[in-house]
Structure formats: structure tokens, C-alpha cells
Amino acid sequence: MTITITAFERSPDGGKGLARDTRVRWALEEVGQPYEVRLVSFKAMKEPAHLALHPFGQIPTYEEGDLGLFETGAIVLHIAQHHAGLLPDDANARARAITWMFAALSTVEPPILELANARLFERDKPWSAQRMPLVEERVRNPLGQLSRRLGGADWLDGAFSAGDLMMVSVLLRLKASGLLDEYPDLAAYVARGEARPAYKRAFAAQLAVNNPAAG
Amino acid sequence: MTITITAFERSPDGGKGLARDTRVRWALEEVGQPYEVRLVSFKAMKEPAHLALHPFGQIPTYEEGDLGLFETGAIVLHIAQHHAGLLPDDANARARAITWMFAALSTVEPPILELANARLFERDKPWSAQRMPLVEERVRNPLGQLSRRLGGADWLDGAFSAGDLMMVSVLLRLKASGLLDEYPDLAAYVARGEARPAYKRAFAAQLAVNNPAAG
Structure with a gap:
């Protein structure tokens, strides 16, 4: 199943990597999972379609088949629990x-x-x-x-x-x-x-x- | 295995339930797991024995056999993942x-x-x-x-x-x-x-x- 995340159309930091999608991209790269990115404008982030996915109107989100997640911590944990490379076996x-x-x-x-x-x-x-x-x-x-x-x-x-x-x-x-x-x-x-x-x-x-x- | 958590010897809120051990106690009560409590003074929280368990010198901590955890979120998640009652099956x-x-x-x-x-x-x-x-x-x-x-x-x-x-x-x-x-x-x-x-x-x-x- 394709993994799709959201990121700022234009990040407030201008590309310094501080927007939270970088954390999710990093996790996906560590476990070797390809992903697609849907860019979201500041305006679209506060509209119903995005709010249905992220109640606080932020990025990133994570979609994979029927599953839709928000919160960077939850997304990184989900990736880490489903693919080897980010959590020890013990x-x-x-x-x-x-x-x-x-x-x-x-x-x-x-x-x-x-x-x-x-x-x-x-x-x-x-x-x-x-x-x-x-x-x-x-x-x-x-x-x-x-x-x-x-x-x-x-x-x-x-x-x-x-x-x-x-x-x-x-x-x-x-x-x-x-x-x-x-x-x-x-x-x-x-x-x-x-x-x-x-x-x-x-x-x-x-x-x-x-x-x-x-x- | 016995579960032991730590809590303030005297909570700054005087018992209003806002200290974070209440969150862990609540999780343990929801899943029906008995637990013991070790009370820690403000002084002891900053001493090496407690810092070995909690690097930020806070409460609560969670001990079960060889496992020692800190951070309320991690402890509640651990309880929820190991006992029925706090997470759906799907x-x-x-x-x-x-x-x-x-x-x-x-x-x-x-x-x-x-x-x-x-x-x-x-x-x-x-x-x-x-x-x-x-x-x-x-x-x-x-x-x-x-x-x-x-x-x-x-x-x-x-x-x-x-x-x-x-x-x-x-x-x-x-x-x-x-x-x-x-x-x-x-x-x-x-x-x-x-x-x-x-x-x-x-x-x-x-x-x-x-x-x-x-x-």
C-alpha cells in the first residue's frame, strides 16, 4: 500500500528541515519505505478536508490504505512498529x-x-x-x-x-x-x-x- | 511480576490528582493490575539512585522485573499494550x-x-x-x-x-x-x-x- 504524508507547500523555515514532516521522512528513510508527499497550503490546512485528517490543522499526516494518522510521534511510532530498523527486538x-x-x-x-x-x-x-x-x-x-x-x-x-x-x-x-x-x-x-x-x-x-x- | 511506580512523597498540588502518577494509577486501575508505590522526596528525586531510573529526576517511574521506564506517556502506552482495556483490538x-x-x-x-x-x-x-x-x-x-x-x-x-x-x-x-x-x-x-x-x-x-x- 502506498504511504502518503503531508508537508507544507512552503515551510515557514524555508527548508531548514525543522518542519515536522522531516521527522516522518527520516523515519521512512531509516526503514527503507518509499512514500509520496501531498503538499498543503496554510489556507488548505484549515479547511474541512484536511481537518478531517488532522483535527489541529497541522502537518504531517500519514495515510496508508484505510489508515489515517496525525501527530508526528504517533506516525514515527507506527512506522517503527511496522518496519525493522527503528526499534530493538528485545x-x-x-x-x-x-x-x-x-x-x-x-x-x-x-x-x-x-x-x-x-x-x-x-x-x-x-x-x-x-x-x-x-x-x-x-x-x-x-x-x-x-x-x-x-x-x-x-x-x-x-x-x-x-x-x-x-x-x-x-x-x-x-x-x-x-x-x-x-x-x-x-x-x-x-x-x-x-x-x-x-x-x-x-x-x-x-x-x-x-x-x-x-x- | 510486581509493578512498582514512584510518586511524590508530598505532591505540590496537595492531592488534587494533578501529579503525573495519577495518570499511571488510572491506567493500572482500568486494566485491573495491582501495583505498589514507592514515595520519593524532592531531595531523593535528584539523587543518583532515582536519576538512574529517571534521568530528568521526576516521577512517575515504572518497574516490573528487569524493566525500568520513565515518562508517563511511555508507561501508560506500555500498560495499554500489555493488558486489555485501554486499546481497541483493531x-x-x-x-x-x-x-x-x-x-x-x-x-x-x-x-x-x-x-x-x-x-x-x-x-x-x-x-x-x-x-x-x-x-x-x-x-x-x-x-x-x-x-x-x-x-x-x-x-x-x-x-x-x-x-x-x-x-x-x-x-x-x-x-x-x-x-x-x-x-x-x-x-x-x-x-x-x-x-x-x-x-x-x-x-x-x-x-x-x-x-x-x-x-
């Missing part, structure tokens, strides 16, 4: 890899989203400069803890897994802020993720949509 | 229920956490009053979309599932803010969750720890 190791997916999305990403909100939507507010250190400190807390847990290993728990895919994807959002460089081991961890051939193919595919001249 | 319906778990944690909860940060840690800042409407609007966006999708149904996708368990748990955090009452259908959805016998047992169990006199 049941306990598998549960731990899934734990790192949730840690990326529910513990590490929320303060990063708060930082993005502060930078994107509150930059011109009178409190912006004074508040920013507070918001950055909320991001540093989990980064310091993550760095201690990684402890110089290549990946979070044994071989590369869907947990690393999600954690690297979340940390990638911090590159422009300079915060990632405060943790050289985490910056190296992210670079290891970016160096994977599957990531490179996913990145190139989204870049071809958003900035064809750069491809 | 593979597609199962994937959709898991999608709602991720939607609760990665789409609906992050702006609620930002609101909690604003109320808890920025209440005395000079920008607090002026900024609050902005933060509340970020919470309303997904609530409006969730309300439209629910469309008067009892649960998000057919029978009650782990997706509803997580969504109700996330929305419960909004009760004190008054925001939930702006969406009477979502308030009723949360009330349906709270009315489940398994939720009531979970709530009572955490209350017995945090406010024994109220029990």
Missing part, C-alpha cells in the same frame, strides 16, 4: 526506546516550544529582553540532565532508535539559538544524527520542496 | 488511539504547561498581567479544535481508550484556570473521565498519600 529495550520518544516530545520539547514562542511572537513585547533568560533557563534544565544521561555514548540506549530520531529532531530546533552549543556532547549527538544517510535523504527531500535552487 | 483503531495519546502530550499539553509556568513562576513579574491573555489564547487554540473534533461524542474515537485517559488527564490541569469552562463539551468530557470507577480509585489512592484526612 521487548524491554523496545519499551525503553519508546520512552525516549516520549521524553523528547513531552519533557525536552515543551520548553523549546516556549522559547520559540518567545522569539517568534513576543520579540517586540516590552518584556522580551528581561524575560528571555528565564525561558532559556527552562530549556537548559532538561539539556543538562540529558547530557549527563548520554554520558559520552553515541546514542541514548544502545543502537540508534526511534528515540534518538525524535530527540535529535527536537534538539535540532535549538541550533539557531546557540543553546545547543553550550552542551558540546549534545551538539555532537545531533551532528551524528544529521550525518546518517537516511537523515540526509530526508533533509534533501524537504529542501527540494522549499528551496529547489539550493538542492 | 489495528487501525489502535493506532488512532495512540495518536490521541501523542496529541494530548505534544499538542494540547505544551501551551498548558506554558500557562502553568506563567502562573507559578512569573506571577510577580512586571509583565504578568499584560502577557497572560497571550498565553491563554495559545491554550484556547487547540481546545477549540479539540471541541470541534469531539463533536458531542462521549470519547475521541469510539470507546474510551488510553488516548482519552491522557487527554482527560491533560485537560484536568485547566480546571482551576476557568479556561475549561469556556468549552462546556470539553468540561463534560473531563467529567465523564473523572466519573469512571478506575479514575476514582486512582484519585483516592493519590489523595490518601497527600491528604489522608480528606480520604
Whole structure:
């Protein structure tokens, strides 16, 4: 059955790979599954046809036969559970890899989203400069803890897994802020993720949509 | 094998059921699995023994034989995948229920956490009053979309599932803010969750720890 995902017709990041379809493309590349992409405009994302697939009017979505999914985490987990390459075979190791997916999305990403909100939507507010250190400190807390847990290993728990895919994807959002460089081991961890051939193919595919001249 | 979870020795909410161990207790009650609880002080949560189990120094954790998990979402998913009662049998319906778990944690909860940060840690800042409407609007966006999708149904996708368990748990955090009452259908959805016998047992169990006199 053909897998079809949705992506921005024009990503707000202009092709830096931060839109969430990159995470799904990366997962599909890791497991070697071909996929098609349907591009969606900002206008179409809020219309009934797309809302029927994604109640929050976002991308990516995932369609395969009768199945329609939204939420990047759920889509990556679905791919990882149905194709070899993103989860270990051992049941306990598998549960731990899934734990790192949730840690990326529910513990590490929320303060990063708060930082993005502060930078994107509150930059011109009178409190912006004074508040920013507070918001950055909320991001540093989990980064310091993550760095201690990684402890110089290549990946979070044994071989590369869907947990690393999600954690690297979340940390990638911090590159422009300079915060990632405060943790050289985490910056190296992210670079290891970016160096994977599957990531490179996913990145190139989204870049071809958003900035064809750069491809 | 005995299941052991961790919970706050004294929950910051004094027993209102908002600490995340309530979500895990609820899942275990829904599937009828007995469990033991190890209480952890704020001090012990940051010490090496607990950090080995939970790298971010939080509760809850989940131990069963050789398996040690953290992250509420991962723990609830693990319980739901290993015991009947929280996920449908049909593979597609199962994937959709898991999608709602991720939607609760990665789409609906992050702006609620930002609101909690604003109320808890920025209440005395000079920008607090002026900024609050902005933060509340970020919470309303997904609530409006969730309300439209629910469309008067009892649960998000057919029978009650782990997706509803997580969504109700996330929305419960909004009760004190008054925001939930702006969406009477979502308030009723949360009330349906709270009315489940398994939720009531979970709530009572955490209350017995945090406010024994109220029990």
C-alpha cells in the first residue's frame, strides 16, 4: 500500500528541515519505505478536508490504505512498529526506546516550544529582553540532565532508535539559538544524527520542496 | 511480576490528582493490575539512585522485573499494550488511539504547561498581567479544535481508550484556570473521565498519600 504524508507547500523555515514532516521522512528513510508527499497550503490546512485528517490543522499526516494518522510521534511510532530498523527486538529495550520518544516530545520539547514562542511572537513585547533568560533557563534544565544521561555514548540506549530520531529532531530546533552549543556532547549527538544517510535523504527531500535552487 | 511506580512523597498540588502518577494509577486501575508505590522526596528525586531510573529526576517511574521506564506517556502506552482495556483490538483503531495519546502530550499539553509556568513562576513579574491573555489564547487554540473534533461524542474515537485517559488527564490541569469552562463539551468530557470507577480509585489512592484526612 502506498504511504502518503503531508508537508507544507512552503515551510515557514524555508527548508531548514525543522518542519515536522522531516521527522516522518527520516523515519521512512531509516526503514527503507518509499512514500509520496501531498503538499498543503496554510489556507488548505484549515479547511474541512484536511481537518478531517488532522483535527489541529497541522502537518504531517500519514495515510496508508484505510489508515489515517496525525501527530508526528504517533506516525514515527507506527512506522517503527511496522518496519525493522527503528526499534530493538528485545521487548524491554523496545519499551525503553519508546520512552525516549516520549521524553523528547513531552519533557525536552515543551520548553523549546516556549522559547520559540518567545522569539517568534513576543520579540517586540516590552518584556522580551528581561524575560528571555528565564525561558532559556527552562530549556537548559532538561539539556543538562540529558547530557549527563548520554554520558559520552553515541546514542541514548544502545543502537540508534526511534528515540534518538525524535530527540535529535527536537534538539535540532535549538541550533539557531546557540543553546545547543553550550552542551558540546549534545551538539555532537545531533551532528551524528544529521550525518546518517537516511537523515540526509530526508533533509534533501524537504529542501527540494522549499528551496529547489539550493538542492 | 510486581509493578512498582514512584510518586511524590508530598505532591505540590496537595492531592488534587494533578501529579503525573495519577495518570499511571488510572491506567493500572482500568486494566485491573495491582501495583505498589514507592514515595520519593524532592531531595531523593535528584539523587543518583532515582536519576538512574529517571534521568530528568521526576516521577512517575515504572518497574516490573528487569524493566525500568520513565515518562508517563511511555508507561501508560506500555500498560495499554500489555493488558486489555485501554486499546481497541483493531489495528487501525489502535493506532488512532495512540495518536490521541501523542496529541494530548505534544499538542494540547505544551501551551498548558506554558500557562502553568506563567502562573507559578512569573506571577510577580512586571509583565504578568499584560502577557497572560497571550498565553491563554495559545491554550484556547487547540481546545477549540479539540471541541470541534469531539463533536458531542462521549470519547475521541469510539470507546474510551488510553488516548482519552491522557487527554482527560491533560485537560484536568485547566480546571482551576476557568479556561475549561469556556468549552462546556470539553468540561463534560473531563467529567465523564473523572466519573469512571478506575479514575476514582486512582484519585483516592493519590489523595490518601497527600491528604489522608480528606480520604
